[in-house]
Amino acid sequence: MIDPLVLGIETSCDETGIGIVRGRTLLSNTIASSMDEHARYGGVVPEVAARAHLEALQPSIEQALAEARVTLDDLDAIAVTSGPGLAGALMVGVGAAKGLAVSLNKPLYAVNHLVGHIAADLLSDDSEPLEYPTIALLVSGGHTSLLHVRDLTTDVELLGETVDDAAGEAFDKVARLLGLPYPGGPQIDRAAADGDPKAIRFPRGLSKASDLQKHRYDFSFSGLKTAVARWIERAEANGEEVPVADVAASFREAVVDVLVTKALAACEDRGVPRLLLGGGVIANRRLRDVTLERAQAAGVTVRIPPLRLCTDNGAMIAGLAAELIASGRGASTLAFGADSTLP
Numbered sequence: 001m002i003d004p005l006v007l008g009i010e011t012s013c014d015e016t017g018i019g020i021v022r023g024r025t026l027l028s029n030t031i032a033s034s035m036d037e038h039a040r041y042g043g044v045v046p047e048v049a050a051r052a053h054l055e056a057l058q059p060s061i062e063q064a065l066a067e068a069r070v071t072l073d074d075l076d077a078i079a080v081t082s083g084p085g086l087a088g089a090l091m092v093g094v095g096a097a098k099g100l101a102v103s104l105n106k107p108l109y110a111v112n113h114l115v116g117h118i119a120a121d122l123l124s125d126d127s128e129p130l131e132y133p134t135i136a137l138l139v140s141g142g143h144t145s146l147l148h149v150r151d152l153t154t155d156v157e158l159l160g161e162t163v164d165d166a167a168g169e170a171f172d173k174v175a176r177l178l179g180l181p182y183p184g185g186p187q188i189d190r191a192a193a194d195g196d197p198k199a200i201r202f203p204r205g206l207s208k209a210s211d212l213q214k215h216r217y218d219f220s221f222s223g224l225k226t227a228v229a230r231w232i233e234r235a236e237a238n239g240e241e242v243p244v245a246d247v248a249a250s251f252r253e254a255v256v257d258v259l260v261t262k263a264l265a266a267c268e269d270r271g272v273p274r275l276l277l278g279g280g281v282i283a284n285r286r287l288r289d290v291t292l293e294r295a296q297a298a299g300v301t302v303r304i305p306p307l308r309l310c311t312d313n314g315a316m317i318a319g320l321a322a323e324l325i326a327s328g329r330g331a332s333t334l335a336f337g338a339d340s341t342l343p
């Protein structure tokens with residue numbers, strides 16, 4: 001089957017994503033987010049996310065089918081994110097996918113969410129195909145991962161990831177410290193526009209020579225968050241007004257610096273002059289600008305899929321399954337379950 005028609009289900013975090021692809025052609029991509037429901041808690045609440053998926057799945061599937069102008073019977077396969085992610089949230093998608101596959105008697109593909117993020121690039125309108133090998137940097141509210149991709153379907157190596165908070169999570173937590181609403185990324189971005197990124201030198205996690213031996217490609221953002229909290233506390237204790245723009249700009253600079261430095265170090269160490277970006281934090285203008293600037297200086301070409309394919313979505317899951325089918329990979333058995341820590 002060269003161009004299989006695949007429906008993909010993504011429920012690993014707070015987005016219920018249903019995508020339909022025909023091979024590498026994107027037919028529809030509906031995303032229902034429960035973000036507003038999490039806003040008052042300042043972060044994603046797993047139980048709330050799982051319940052929201054349950055409510056959103058059926059209407060989202062119907063909408064995706066209608067937009068793609070296909071029926072369930074037309075599908076060649078069903079694909080679903082089996083991990084990593086929030087266990088309860090994943091379980092809703094996996095249950096729905098198994099139900100669909102069994103009732104329709106269609107093959108089912110369980111796929112890895114992180115590899116799905118890379119597959120998103122295949123669906124971009126860009127006529128140039130993704131070149132291998134490539135280093136991939138995935139940054140979202142749930143993950144901060146550096147991957148060495150030699151082949152999307154057979155050879156993806158996890159080089160490193162965050163040892164504590166994800167980058168997006170750090171944006172969300174620091175926004176809260178500054179009294180800005182959730183999700184914090186866009187808010188910090190806005191606040192930072194008038195700030196001086198060099199005003200305060202915040203720590204770059206796992207970047208000291210002593211850390212680099214063991215954690216060369218790993219990230220840590222909780223120390224940075226604590227440093228921002230201490231800085232704000234001290235200013236307030238001294239009766240000073242907190243310079244929100246400068247704190248936001250300096251914090252953002254610390255995150256961007258460490259992300260770009262480690263991603264380009266991986267490119268250099270591995271002799272791979274290509275870098276693919278993915279995840280919701282890529283919406284950050286400063287991150288994109290600094291990456292492009294420093295990558296160019298290092299002779300590394302950067303690929304950034306369209307933003308709507310960078311954040312969590314079902315199309316990337318369907319796209320990855322279509323790629324697996326095209327490469328001759330057999331379907332999953334029904335024995336798999338949701339695996340929150342899938343490597």
Ligand code: KG4
Nearest residue numbers: 013140141142168183185280281283284311
């Ligand atoms: O990939 P994504 O949409 O979803 C999940 O993580 O599930 O990423 C969401 C994260 C949030 O933490 C949000 O604060 C962050 O991406 N984000 C940003 C920006 N826009 C969204 N972070 C920094 N700058 C932005 N402009």
Ligand code: ZN
Nearest residue numbers: 113140142312
């Ligand atoms: Zn994701």
